[in-house]
Structures are given as structure tokens and as C-alpha cells.
Amino acid sequence: xxxxxxxxxxxxxxxxxxxxxxxxxxxxxxxxxxxxxxxxxxxxxxxxxxxxxxxxxxxxxxxxxxxxxxxxxxxxxxxxxxxxxxxxxxxxxxxxxxxxxxxxxxxxxxxxxxxxxxxxxxxxxxxxxxxxxxxxxxxxxxxxxxxxxxxxxxxxxxxxxxxxxxxxxxxxxxxxxxxxxxxxxxxxxxxxxxxxxxxxxxxxxxxxxxxxxxxxxxxxxxxxxxxxxxxxxxxxxxxxxxxxxxxxxxxxxxxxxxxxxxxxxxxxxxxxxxxxxxxxxxxxxxxxxxxxxxxxxxxxxxxxxxxxxxxxxx
Amino acid sequence: xxxxxxxxxxxxxxxxxxxxxxxxxxxxxxxxxxxxxxxxxxxxxxxxxxxxxxxxxxxxxxxxxxxxxxxxxxxxxxxxxxxxxxxxxxxxxxxxxxxxxxxxxxxxxxxxxxxxxxxxxxxxxxxxxxxxxxxxxxxxxxxxxxxxxxxxxxxxxxxxxxxxxxxxxxxxxxxxxxxxxxxxxxxxxxxxxxxxxxxxxxxxxxxxxxxxxxxxxxxxxxxxxxxxxxxxxxxxxxxxxxxxxxxxxxxxxxxxxxxxxxxxxxxxxxxxxxxxxxxxxxxxxxxxxxxxxxxxxxxxxxxxxxxxxxxxxxxxxxxxxxxxxxxxxxxxxxxxxxxxxxxxxxxxxxxxxxxxxxxxxxxxxxxxxxxxxxxxxxxxxxxxxxxxxxxxxxxxxxxxxxxxxxxxxxxxxxxxxxxxxxxxxxxxxxxxxxxxxxxxxxxxxxxxxxxxxxxxxxxxxxxxxxxxxxxxxxxxxxxxxxxxxxxxxxxxxxxxxxxxxxxxxxxxxxxxxxxxxxx
Numbered sequence: 001x002x003x004x005x006x007x008x009x010x011x012x013x014x015x016x017x018x019x020x021x022x023x024x025x026x027x028x029x030x031x032x033x034x035x036x037x038x039x040x041x042x043x044x045x046x047x048x049x050x051x052x053x054x055x056x057x058x059x060x061x062x063x064x065x066x067x068x069x070x071x072x073x074x075x076x077x078x079x080x081x082x083x084x085x086x087x088x089x090x091x092x093x094x095x096x097x098x099x100x101x102x103x104x105x106x107x108x109x110x111x112x113x114x115x116x117x118x119x120x121x122x123x124x125x126x127x128x129x130x131x132x133x134x135x136x137x138x139x140x141x142x143x144x145x146x147x148x149x150x151x152x153x154x155x156x157x158x159x160x161x162x163x164x165x166x167x168x169x170x171x172x173x174x175x176x177x178x179x180x181x182x183x184x185x186x187x188x189x190x191x192x193x194x195x196x197x198x199x200x201x202x203x204x205x206x207x208x209x210x211x212x213x214x215x216x217x218x219x220x221x222x223x224x225x226x227x228x229x230x231x232x233x234x235x236x237x238x239x240x241x242x243x244x245x246x247x248x249x250x251x252x253x254x255x256x257x258x259x260x261x262x263x264x265x266x267x268x269x270x271x272x273x274x275x276x277x278x279x280x281x282x283x284x285x286x287x288x289x290x291x292x293x294x295x296x297x298x299x300x301x302x303x304x305x306x307x308x309x310x311x312x313x314x
Numbered sequence: 315x316x317x318x319x320x321x322x323x324x325x326x327x328x329x330x331x332x333x334x335x336x337x338x339x340x341x342x343x344x345x346x347x348x349x350x351x352x353x354x355x356x357x358x359x360x361x362x363x364x365x366x367x368x369x370x371x372x373x374x375x376x377x378x379x380x381x382x383x384x385x386x387x388x389x390x391x392x393x394x395x396x397x398x399x400x401x402x403x404x405x406x407x408x409x410x411x412x413x414x415x416x417x418x419x420x421x422x423x424x425x426x427x428x429x430x431x432x433x434x435x436x437x438x439x440x441x442x443x444x445x446x447x448x449x450x451x452x453x454x455x456x457x458x459x460x461x462x463x464x465x466x467x468x469x470x471x472x473x474x475x476x477x478x479x480x481x482x483x484x485x486x487x488x489x490x491x492x493x494x495x496x497x498x499x500x501x502x503x504x505x506x507x508x509x510x511x512x513x514x515x516x517x518x519x520x521x522x523x524x525x526x527x528x529x530x531x532x533x534x535x536x537x538x539x540x541x542x543x544x545x546x547x548x549x550x551x552x553x554x555x556x557x558x559x560x561x562x563x564x565x566x567x568x569x570x571x572x573x574x575x576x577x578x579x580x581x582x583x584x585x586x587x588x589x590x591x592x593x594x595x596x597x598x599x600x601x602x603x604x605x606x607x608x609x610x611x612x613x614x615x616x617x618x619x620x621x622x623x624x625x626x627x628x629x630x631x632x633x634x635x636x637x638x639x640x641x642x643x644x645x646x647x648x649x650x651x652x653x654x655x656x657x658x659x660x661x662x663x664x665x666x667x668x669x670x671x672x673x674x675x676x677x678x679x680x681x682x683x684x685x686x687x688x689x690x691x692x693x694x695x696x697x698x699x700x701x702x703x704x705x706x707x708x709x710x711x712x713x714x715x716x717x718x719x720x721x722x723x724x725x726x727x728x729x730x731x732x733x734x735x736x737x738x739x740x741x742x743x744x745x746x747x748x749x750x751x752x753x754x755x756x757x758x759x760x761x762x763x764x765x766x767x768x769x770x771x772x773x774x775x776x777x778x779x780x781x782x783x784x785x786x787x788x789x790x791x792x793x794x795x796x797x798x799x800x801x802x803x804x805x806x807x808x809x810x811x812x813x814x815x816x817x818x819x820x821x822x823x824x825x826x827x828x829x830x831x832x833x
Contacts, residue, residue, distance in 0.1 A: 030718075031717070031718040031722070032718045032720070032721045033717075033720075033721050033724070036720055036721055037717055040481075040720075040736055041720070041735055041736055041747070041757070042438075042481070042736070042747070043724055043757065044441040045755060047440070047441050048724075050433075050436075051436070081360075083351065083354060083360070083515065084354060085515065090515070093515075094516070149557055149561075152558060153561055156561060157564055160565070163567055164561050164565040164567040165553050165558055165559075165561075165562040165567050165568070166517070166518075166551065166567065167517055259558075260555050260558055262517075262553050262554070262555070264514075264515070264517050268516070272350065275715070275716070275717060277717050
């Protein structure tokens with residue numbers, strides 16, 4: 001198992017290098033000059049040139065990339081051109097915020113969606129199935145920013161139950177922190193319930209068609225037992241793959257949710273970085289996100305044998 | 315709509331006019347929104363408009379902009395100009411204290427100025443004062459403990475206007491402990507009514523009242539005048555999304571919204587419990603026309619475009635009556651803006667068609683670059699596109715993100731742009747912003763040597779009447795050349811809960827939270 005994990009990690013290194021090179025080059029291809037953005041419409045050409053030189057942007061792209069990669073290998077992802085903060089600690093601090101929301105939302109969504117999807121599959125083509133699938137499709141179709149704003153206006157503004165903007169970390173005040181993240185978590189949960197329910201339903205339908213389920217039923221097992229012992233565990237494995245993908249995707253930042261709810265998360269950092277053409281932040285964040293993907297997928301793969309004994313690490 | 319506007323402005327005026335006499339500083343926090351985090355704390359360093367808003371509560375320079383956009387004394391008690399127009403002698407105010415308790419002296423002023431003039435500081439306004447611009451500061455000397463002399467290589471009418479600029483950090487006077495022993499920036503130890511408190515990156519920045527602040531006498535006047543820090547704390551909260559910011563104001567999560575976008579302003583002005591203030595700023599919204607473009611280099615086509623537009627209608631339609639059309643680059647609230655600079659030829663589609671025919675225009679498409687970050691510039695472009703089409707001009711809109719558009723502007727890589735300029739508080743600086751040789755400065759919109767010579771002259775003459783005459787001449791030339799069509803000076807929208815008193819909008823567009831209290 002350990003060897004498998006190490007192999008996977010080693011194999012991910014070329015992926016990360018490729019990602020970093022692609023992001024580096026793509027950012028340089030995007031029009032827009034960070035120096036001009038900093039100086040605004042009053043940019044003096046000489047001053048802009050001086051600033052470019054000070055930021056190392058006057059060197060060739062390949063030299064810039066080489067130097068950046070060299071520093072990155074040593075754990076230094078550079079400093080933000082927007083606020084001069086080191087990128088790695090910045091990304092890590094923002095990741096904590098994103099991870100708190102994402103893990104909470106995905107966990108709740110999984111707990112709700114997997115049984116729902118299983119029930120829908122079990123009652124396939126009935127009213128219950130139709131209601132669950134319709135609800136899931138509706139949740140999937142709602143844009144997150146719209147749902148977020150509605151939640152904000154209703155629970156924050158109209159009912160006044162939760163604060164409208166801001167963020168408090170759990171280390172500062174756990175109760176306040178929970179109040180601040182309840183709406184973003186709820187918004188994300190609702191959306192993820194839509195995705196996971198459909199996946200769980202599809203997986204459960206596949207399982208329900210298998211012979212061992214028919215055999216279990218023929219043995220005279222009760223339906224609840226068939227579902228609990230034979231369908232749910234076997235349908236969970238494919239759903240786990242999706243959860244892994246969803247987690248990797250969301251941990252890379254939920255920029256829209258973070259923007260609507262004013263959360264200082266990784267997604268907002270990345271989007272702000274793109275708008276400001278903050279090259280070190282964009283490059284650093286993308287490398288960080290790629291690493292998250294690799295690690296999350298590895299963890300999911302390592303967890304697979306526990307849920308599906310047919311799959312082994314070997 | 316006009317009635318609602320009138321009510322808003324009237325209420326706003328009443329709001330602002332309530333006497334401060336009964337007010338005393340209290341132990342409370344005023345919370346204001348920012349649409350992005352500040353970039354840094356170094357005056358005139360890495361900054362943006364939000365940074366300037368926050369730092370102007372902390373920092374003060376020798377001079378500052380007044381409400382009417384003229385320059386008045388701030389840390390200087392007064393100043394005098396030598397007969398040759400080269401040496402400014404500033405008499406400093408007595409008893410001004412830095413945030414660390416030290417008393418400000420001429421030595422601190424000299425130290426601050428020499429630091430700004432050192433290229434290593436990377437002060438953004440250095441090019442204006444090191445000879446690359448109009449003049450060069452050749453010496454900064456302490457005459458005595460309370461007097462400083464700044465000598466230029468040649469006279470400049472805009473010297474004070476430059477050093478008072480917010481983006482230059484008001485050339486703030488700092489205590490030397492603001493930098494470490496290694497010369498690296500640490501934190502601003504200034505003289506403002508507030509000092510930097512806790513800065514949660516990406517979330518909020520809190521300023522705390524400086525109890526030993528030495529205020530000027532008199533009324534609040536722009537960045538100068540009497541300043542009272544009523545609130546013990548000011549918390550600027552970062553809320554990037556405008557709808558969320560509006561919800562935060564309505565939900566009592568913030569007290570003041572700064573830099574309110576037009577769409578939110580329209581909504582907020584009808585909301586109970588909220589007062590919306592607005593005033594024209596010194597920023598300019600305009601259509602830029604590339605005079606080097608094969609199609610647009612013919613002035614008749616540019617004139618035809620200008621004649622095809624009903625600017626009044628564009629402004630009313632896109633700004634819902636909350637802005638006033640202005641054909642001049644000199645802002646409408648500037649004391650240098652006169653009646654002559656308000657004259658714009660009326661819309662004349664027939665004349666526009668005639669000019670296009672004379673110029674041999676055959677319907678070649680003209681691409682106008684726009685962005686959605688400043689939604690009002692996009693809306694104006696859409697309206698102009700339809701109006702120009704009536705005259706036979708074929709305009710296509712190209713939507714870009716702001717960074718890309720700004721980059722294209724800087725490189726002069728466009729045919730037309732719907733653009734927004736930041737505020738210049740001096741008319742010469744307004745013209746300098748657009749006039750210049752495109753060969754060496756592609757961002758310049760107006761490449762006319764006669765105009766450039768006039769701009770240079772306007773920066774040197776110190777006689778007001780003579781300067782006004784130069785500005786009139788510049789406007790005449792500008793109207794003939796039509797390098798751009800100026801629409802209006804964008805308003806600054808400021809919204810506050812009714813409990814917040816003393817809030818005032820002003821042409822600079824920077825929100826001020828001193829002299830503001832909670833009822």
C-alpha cells in the first residue's frame with residue numbers, strides 16, 4: 001500500500017511540472033500587464049519599465065519560469081505582486097477556509113444524497129423516484145451565486161438569523177465561526193446533493209440489476225436488509241470516485257460562493273489574482289490546487305479497497 | 315425620477331449639514347465596505363483607490379486638496395513662493411504629533427521628502443518631480459525646526475497639486491521609525507486622526523483613533539480642515555460582491571458603503587433607513603478615438619461620430635439622472651471649468667452623414683473595446699453604437715476584461731474604447747493625462763504639438779486669468795480635433811445607514827470617516 005502510494009506520488013511530479021508550465025505560459029499569453037494595472041492610467045513608461053525590471057518581468061519567459069520552478073522546489077512560490085505577501089502561506093491560510101466549508105458541505109451532502117439516490121433507484125420509475133430526481137435536477141440547475149444570494153437575503157437579511165458578511169475562524173470563536181459559515185455550507189451542500197444523488201441513484205440501479213441482489217431477495221431477505229447489506233455498500237464505491245472528483249474540484253476553491261459570502265478562501269484568492277494579473281499568486285495557487293487534486297485522488301484510490309474488496313492496491 | 319433624485323440629494327445635504335457641535339467622540343466602531351483589500355500601507359507605493367481611502371485616514375502631507383479641489387495647507391501652517399517661482403517655503407504647524415508620540419519637526423519633513431525622492435523607494439510620483447515631468451526637486455532643506463524649503467529647477471504651477479495627490483500618498487510626512495534599520499518599510503507612523511490597527515488580509519482592516527491627534531481649526535474641507543475622530547474604531551470590511559455589500563448594509567452588517575456601483579445605487583436610493591449621497595467626481599467617462607487608426611485618423615470621421623451622439627440622452631439613460639454631461643476634460647466640479655467648456659454641438663445626424671461622405675467612409679467596421687467592470691461605460695457604448703448607426707457608422711463592440719482593456723489602452727492598441735479615467739484634481743494634469751506624443755507614449759490620446767505646448771505653458775503660469783485663457787484655447791483645439799468624446803464625470807456614490815451622521819460625498823471620490831458619528 002505504502003509503495004503504491006509512493007509510486008503514485010512520484011508519478012504525479014511530471015503532472016505537476018506540466019501543470020505549472022502550462023499555467024505559467026498561459027498567464028503570460030493572457031493580455032494585461034500587472035505593472036500597468038498597478039500604475040493605472042497614469043503609468044509613466046520609464047516607471048513601468050523600472051517596475052517590470054524590479055519584478056523580473058523583463059527577462060525571457062523561460063528564464064522566469066526556470067527561476068520560479070527552482071524556488072518552487074524549495075517551497076518558495078514567490079510573493080504576491082498585489083500585497084507582497086509570500087504565496088505559499090497565503091494559499092495555505094486561504095485553503096483552511098475553503099477546506100472547512102467544502103469538507104462540511106460534501107460530508108453532509110454525501111450523508112443525505114447516497115440514501116436518497118439509493119431509495120430513488122429502489123423505487124425506480126415511481127413517484128418517489130420522480131420527486132427525488134426532479135429535486136436533484138433542480139438543485140443541479142440553480143446557479144450557485146443565485147442560490148447563495150437568495151439564502152443571504154432570506155436568512156441573513158429578512159430573518160436576521162445569521163450574519164450577512166464576514167468570516168471568523170474557528171480558532172478565534174467557534175460559535176461565531178459556525179454562524180458565519182452556515183449559509184455558504186448550506187448553499188454548497190444543496191448543490192452537491194443534486195450531483196451526488198444522481199450519481200448514487202445511477203450506481204444503485206446498476207447494483208440492483210445484479211444477480212446477487214436477485215439471489216438475496218430470493219432467499220427471502222427483507223428489502224431494507226437487501227438495500228442496507230447488498231446495495232448500499234456496493235453502490236457506494238462508484239459514488240466515492242465522484243466524491244473524490246468533487247472534493248478535488250471544490251477544494252481548489254469555490255470562488256463564487258466565497259465571493260458572495262465574503263469568505264477569504266482559495267478560490268477568491270485565485271480569481272482576484274487573475275483579475276490583478278498577480279502572476280505569483282495564480283501560478284502558486286494553481287500548483288497548490290493541482291497538488292490537492294493529486295492527493296485527494298490518491299486518498300480516494302487508497303480508500304477504495306475498504307469499500308470494494310474486489311479492488312486491491314496491487 | 316428627478317423628484318426622487320432631488321429628495322436624495324436634499325436629504326443628503328440635510329444629513330451632512332447636521333451640526334457636529336453636540337457630538338463627542340465615543341467608544342464605537344463604524345464599519346465601511348471596500349470592494350477589495352488594500353494593497354499596502356506605504357504612501358505612494360503599491361496602492362489602488364481602496365488603499366488611498368483607508369490611508370488618507372492615517373497619513374497627512376504638507377498640503378491637501380480642499381472640497382473645491384484647490385490645494386490648502388495641512389501639516390503646513392502656510393507657505394510662500396520665492397520671487398523666481400522656484401522655492402516653496404513651508405511653515406509647519408506647531409504641536410503636531412506622530413502616532414508614536416514624537417513631535418513633528420522640519421527634520422521629519424526633510425527625511426520624508428528625501429526618502430520619496432530616492433528612486434529605491436519606488437514612489438509612484440517620483441517621475442513628476444525628478445525631471446522626467448515638468449520640474450525637478452533640486453533640494454529639500456530645513457530652514458529651522460519649523461520651516462522647510464523645497465526648491466525646484468524651474469517654476470511649476472502644479473507642484474502643490476502633485477504633492478497633494480492621494481495616489482502619491484499625499485507625500486505624507488512620516489516618522490523615520492516607519493522604516494526599519496535596513497531601510498525596509500515597516501508601518502506608517504503618520505499624523506492622521508486614525509492609525510493602523512488589525513489588518514486581516516482579505517477580510518478587513520481596522521483603524522483606531524489617535525487620541526493625540528492635532529486637528530486644524532475650522533470646518534472639514536476635503537482632505538484638510540478640522541478633523542474629529544468620533545468613532546473609536548473604523549473597520550473597513552472587504553466585500554467584493556456588490557449585491558452582498560448592499561445586503562450587508564441593509565442587514566446592518568456594515569454602516570457605510572463606499573464606491574457603490576450604479577445598479578446598487580439605483581436600488582438603494584429608494585430604500586428606507588438608508589441615505590444615498592452622490593456628487594460628480596473628477597474622474598472622466600469618455601469614448602477614446604485612435605487618431606492613428608487608418609479609418610479614424612481622418613478628423614471628419616471622428617467629428618461625425620461626435621455629431622451622431624445625443625450625449626445628453628446617453629448620460630440620462632445610463633446614469634438615471636445622477637450625472638451631468640460634460641464635454642471638457644476639465645471636470646465639472648473644478649473651479650477651472652467655465653461656461654465656455656460646457657458647450658457641445660447638438661446632435662446632427664445629417665451633418666454627420668455629410669462628413670462621412672466627404673471623408674469617403676464606406677461602412678468599414680470600427681471596433682470599440684468595452685468592459686463590464688464599469689457597467690455604465692458598457693451601457694454608454696451600447697447606446698452610442700445605436701446612435702452612430704443612424705448616421706451610417708458601423709461600430710462593433712468588443713467586450714474585454716478591465717486588465718486587458720487597460721493594457722490595450724496603454725499600448726494604444728484600439729480603434730475606439732469606452733473608457734474611464736481616474737480623477738485628476740488639476741486642469742493641467744487633466745490635459746496632461748491625454749495630450750502627448752503617441753510615438754513615445756502610446757497611451758496618449760491626443761497627439762497635437764500645439765496642444766502639448768499649451769499644456770506645458772498651463773503648468774508654468776501662476777496667473778489664474780492667464781491659465782484660464784490657456785484652458786479655453788485648449789478646449790477649442792480639443793473640440794476641433796475630437797481625439798475623444800467626453801460624456802460626463804462619473805459620480806461617487808456613497809450610502810450609509812440613517813444612524814450614521816456627517817457623511818459627505820465630494821469630488822475626489824474618497825470616502826472620509828472622520829467627522830462622522832453614530833446617532
